[in-house]
Amino acid sequence: xxxxxxxxxxxxxxxxxxxxxxxxxxxxxxxxxxxxxxxxxxxxxxxxxxxxxxxxxxxxxxxxxxxxxxxxxxxxxxxxxxxxxxxxxxxxxxxxxxxxxxxxxxxxxxxxxxxxxxxxxxxxxxxxxxxxxxxxxxxxxxxxxxxxxxxxxxx
Amino acid sequence: xxxxxxxxxxxxxxxxxxxxxxxxxxxxxxxxxxxxxxxxxxxxxxxxxxxxxxxxxxxxxxxxxxxxxxxxxxxxxxxxxxxxxxxxxxxxxxxxxxxxxxxxxxxxxxxxxxxxxxxxxxxxxxxxxxxxxxxxxxxxxxxxxxxxxxxxxxx
DNA sequence: AAATACAGGACCAATATGGTTCTGTATAGA
DNA sequence: TCTATACAGAACCATATTGGTCCTGTATTT
Ligand code: FES
Ligand code: FES
Numbered sequence: 155x156x157x158x159x160x161x162x163x164x165x166x167x168x169x170x171x172x173x174x175x176x177x178x179x180x181x182x183x184x185x186x187x188x189x190x191x192x193x194x195x196x197x198x199x200x201x202x203x204x205x206x207x208x209x210x211x212x213x214x215x216x217x218x219x220x221x222x223x224x225x226x227x228x229x230x231x232x233x234x235x236x237x238x239x240x241x242x243x244x245x246x247x248x249x250x251x252x253x254x255x256x257x258x259x260x261x262x263x264x265x266x267x268x269x270x271x272x273x274x275x276x277x278x279x280x281x282x283x284x285x286x287x288x289x290x291x292x293x294x295x296x297x298x299x300x301x302x303x304x305x306x307x308x309x
Numbered sequence: 310x311x312x313x314x315x316x317x318x319x320x321x322x323x324x325x326x327x328x329x330x331x332x333x334x335x336x337x338x339x340x341x342x343x344x345x346x347x348x349x350x351x352x353x354x355x356x357x358x359x360x361x362x363x364x365x366x367x368x369x370x371x372x373x374x375x376x377x378x379x380x381x382x383x384x385x386x387x388x389x390x391x392x393x394x395x396x397x398x399x400x401x402x403x404x405x406x407x408x409x410x411x412x413x414x415x416x417x418x419x420x421x422x423x424x425x426x427x428x429x430x431x432x433x434x435x436x437x438x439x440x441x442x443x444x445x446x447x448x449x450x451x452x453x454x455x456x457x458x459x460x461x462x463x464x
Numbered sequence: 465a466a467a468t469a470c471a472g473g474a475c476c477a478a479t480a481t482g483g484t485t486c487t488g489t490a491t492a493g494a
Numbered sequence: 495t496c497t498a499t500a501c502a503g504a505a506c507c508a509t510a511t512t513g514g515t516c517c518t519g520t521a522t523t524t
Contacts, residue, residue, distance in 0.1 A: 155393045155397055156398065156428070157397065158398045160512075161512085167416060167417050183469085194513095197471095198515095200470085213469055214520095214522025215522060215524070216469090216524095217469045217521085217522070218470085239310045240310060242311070242312065244318050248310065259344070259345070265325075269435060273311070277424065280420060315483095316481085336499090347484090350483065366502085368489075370493065370500070372491070373501085
C-alpha cells in the first residue's frame with residue numbers, strides 16, 4: 155500500500171514532538187510518554203536518528219536528545235531516509251542505472267524514476283518546522299467546513 | 310524504503326506492455342516472455358487486474374487479456390491501488406479521520422494526509438498512455454547530456 | 465558511589481511477501 | 495463432440511521483513 159514502516163512513522167512523530175521545543179533536550183522516556191509509542195521502539199529509533207545526524211544525544215543524569223539542526227533544515231525525506239534507507243519505489247530504482255539486467259526491455263524504469271523523483275521532492279518540501287504548525291485540514295481548521303459531508307476517496 | 314511491492318511493480322510493467330498495442334489481446338504466457346517476469350506471478354497479477362476492471366479477459370483458444378479502458382484513462386495510481394490496495398502512507402491515513410485513538414495527540418497525522426494526497430496526485434498524473442512513450446531521462450534522450458558526469462543522490 | 469540515560473546489538477514472534485500449484489470452466493477449432 | 499488452449503479461483507508454502515523486546519556496556523551528574 156505504499157506504506158511507510160512504523161519506524162519511520164514513529165520517527166516523524168517523535169521528531170515533531172522534539173521540534174516543538176528546539177534546543178531543549180528530551181529523554182526517551184518522556185517522548186514515549188508524550189507520543190504513547192512503545193518505549194523500546196522509541197529508544198531504538200532515537201538511536202538511529204542520532205547516528206544519522208538528525209539528533210544529538212547527551213548521556214547521563216541530565217541527558218537526553220535534542221535537534222542537531224534547525225527545524226527548517228530537516229525534511230520528511232531526511233527522516234524517512236534515516237530510518238528506511240534510500241527512498242526508492244523499487245530495487246531497480248535504488249541502484250544506479252544499468253544495475254538491472256532486464257533494463258533494456260523494461261518499459262517503466264524511466265517513468266518510475268520520474269515518479270520517484272517527484273515523490274522525493276514532495277517529501278523534501280515538508281520541513282520539521284512546518285510540522286510544528288497545524289496542517290491544512292487539521293481538526294481546528296475543519297470546523298467551518300464540517301457541515302458539508304465530505305466523501306473523500308482514500309484510495 | 311517506501312517500496313512498491315513486486316506485484317505492483319510487475320503490474321505496471323505488464324500493463325505498459327499491453328498498452329503498446331491497445332485493443333489487441335495478449336496471453337499471460339506471451340506477456341511473461343516479453344517481460345521476463347515469472348509466469349505464475351504474471352498470471353496471478355493479470356487475474357487481479359481483471360477483477361479490478363483494468364483488463365478484460367477472454368478464455369479459450371484465442372483468449373487473452375486486453376485493456377478495458379483507453380490507455381489515457383488508466384493511471385499509475387489506479388494500477389497500484391488495484392494491486393496493493395488504498396494508497397496510504399500509514400494505517401491511520403488509510404482509515405477515516407477519527408479512527409485512530411491517539412489522533413488527538415498526534416502531531417503528524419494532518420501533515421501526513423497532505424503528503425499522501427500529494428503523492429497520490431503525482432501517481433494519478435502518470436497515465437498508461439504516457440508510459441508507452443520514452444520517459445524523460447530515458448537512455449535514448451540522455452545521450453547529449455551523457456558528457457557531464459551526473460552525481461545524483463538517490464536517497 | 466549511585467542513579468540516570470544513551471550506545472550497541474542480539475534476539476524473537478508475527479506478518480507480509482513472493483512465488484508455486486491444483487482444480488475447474490469457457491472457448492475455438494478439428 | 496472431443497481436444498487443446500487459456501483464464502478463474504483459491505489454497506498453499508518458504509522466506510524476508512517488521513515490529514517489538516532485552517541485555518550488556520559506557521558516559522555523566524550529583
Ligand atoms: S525491472 Fe529493473 S529496471 Fe525495470
Ligand atoms: S498515530 Fe494515528 S493518527 Fe498519528
